[in-house]
């Protein structure tokens with residue numbers, strides 16, 4: 001089997017976030033933020049948080065160029081029926097920013113991740 005290496009440039013954001021370990025830690029911080037966010041915590045009442053942690057870590061690893069393969073369901077499928085509003089989406093973005101601040105991720109790196117996630121907005125809201 002021939003493994004094609006991912007070019008260093010493509011992996012840059014993944015590396016900036018501290019690789020798999022850094023992303024896992026960031027998702028942990030995000031979960032702590034969500035847990036105290038009355039605007040959106042109700043969505044997670046029945047969620048399997050260990051799975052959410054693992055799947056979001058894999059997802060972020062993959063979309064930032066890391067050597068991971070996301071094995072969860074596609075974004076629209078996951079969020080269909082939740083009817084997440086635009087302001088609830090923004091609430092989660094605020095929680096993510098707070099988590100990135102807590103993890104001392106530089107603002108330039110924060111903005112790169114936010115740009116990638118913002119592009120997925122229509123796959124998550126009003127479904």
Ligand code: HEM
Pocket residue numbers: 040043044046047048051052055056059071072073078079084088089090092117118120121124
């Ligand atoms: C770009 C933004 C978002 C991304 C990339 C994202 C990504 C994910 C991923 C990867 C999962 C795990 C899927 C699986 O287990 O197969 C998930 C689950 C979930 N997401 Fe999102 N999400 C986003 C926005 C939101 C927002 C704004 C909310 C609510 C306000 C939300 C609520 C949930 C809930 C409740 C689950 C757990 C579903 C369950 O296990 O039953 N997500 N999301």
